[in-house]
Amino acid sequence: GPSKSVTLIGLGPMGQAMARVLLDRGYAVTLWNRTPGKVEELVRQGAVRAETVGGALDANELTILSLTDYDAMYTIFEPASEQLAGKTIVNLSSDTPANARKAAEWLADRAARLVTGGVQVPPSGIGQSGSYTYYSGPREAFEVYKETLKVLTGTDYRGEDPGLSMVYYQIQMDMFWTSMLSYLHALALAEANGISAEQLLPYASATLSSLPGFIAFYTPRLDEGLHPGDVDRLAMGMASVQHVVHTAEDAGIDAALPAAVLQIFRRGMDQGYAGNSFTSLIETFKAAKV
Numbered sequence: 001g002p003s004k005s006v007t008l009i010g011l012g013p014m015g016q017a018m019a020r021v022l023l024d025r026g027y028a029v030t031l032w033n034r035t036p037g038k039v040e041e042l043v044r045q046g047a048v049r050a051e052t053v054g055g056a057l058d059a060n061e062l063t064i065l066s067l068t069d070y071d072a073m074y075t076i077f078e079p080a081s082e083q084l085a086g087k088t089i090v091n092l093s094s095d096t097p098a099n100a101r102k103a104a105e106w107l108a109d110r111a112a113r114l115v116t117g118g119v120q121v122p123p124s125g126i127g128q129s130g131s132y133t134y135y136s137g138p139r140e141a142f143e144v145y146k147e148t149l150k151v152l153t154g155t156d157y158r159g160e161d162p163g164l165s166m167v168y169y170q171i172q173m174d175m176f177w178t179s180m181l182s183y184l185h186a187l188a189l190a191e192a193n194g195i196s197a198e199q200l201l202p203y204a205s206a207t208l209s210s211l212p213g214f215i216a217f218y219t220p221r222l223d224e225g226l227h228p229g230d231v232d233r234l235a236m237g238m239a240s241v242q243h244v245v246h247t248a249e250d251a252g253i254d255a256a257l258p259a260a261v262l263q264i265f266r267r268g269m270d271q272g273y274a275g276n277s278f279t280s281l282i283e284t285f286k287a288a289k290v
């Protein structure tokens, strides 16, 4: 049941932040970590050290994992398979949706259930308001332990499919890395022209802040699969990207990132979308690779 007692396995920066917040909120926390030294400071703060993985599992109905990936879970649990029966595992490690689904089956074979979670904040955001984690897996298991999970971050339950939390997580990462690289590339271009990161900040922020408006405008059209060229045309967009590539080349910086964007625009042109909106590139992305 929802007792204030939990096992936590994995004490990287994230797991350590989670352990501290749980202890602060008065939880009894049993810890196990591959590198035992990381447990010591937390034991001084009131945590209990489990000598074995089996002991860690036995200590509570709920075990939270914070590991590098799902492979680490198998490495840790394999020698303690017997102790898994009847347990709920909440895995807050990030990985692919497919690996999360496989892990749910692997645990089901050992009579344990898996709730998956994709944490949306760095360790400093654990226990802070406004932070959240995507969850998926059996709703009933999620509901039983929701109060405990809410100690770590806000919760956003996405559905029964254990892969869903990772689908949402990876969608966010897809946007995050591409956007942050676009920012770094723009900064390289700015610096080549004598503009510092500090000088760029208000301009970069204004550009990124304008994106939700664009997304909101195009969303109903995208859901209907319509890409009319009434507001923008792919051919115009391609000319614009070409200017970005040339500006980068003229500045003597690496143009690989906008060149990759240009290549995708070209593919859309080849597919006949010149007169449609650049949003028709969604069709280019969805088409299976040649």
Ligand code: NDP
Pocket (backbone or CB within 6 Å): 009, 010, 011, 012, 013, 014, 015, 033, 034, 035, 038, 066, 067, 068, 069, 071, 072, 075, 076, 092, 093, 094, 095, 118, 119, 120, 121, 122, 123
């Ligand atoms: P780390 O990679 O630093 O955490 C590693 C933890 O996994 C350690 O406890 C480590 O043990 C353990 N581990 C890794 N491989 C094995 C193995 N083969 N066998 C046993 N234990 C293993 O990650 P973080 O703490 O930074 O993050 C944890 C998870 O949270 C990751 O999945 C990450 O993607 C996700 N996340 C992290 C964020 C961040 O900003 N840090 C933000 C959002 C999500 P040992 O101590 O012995 O090395």
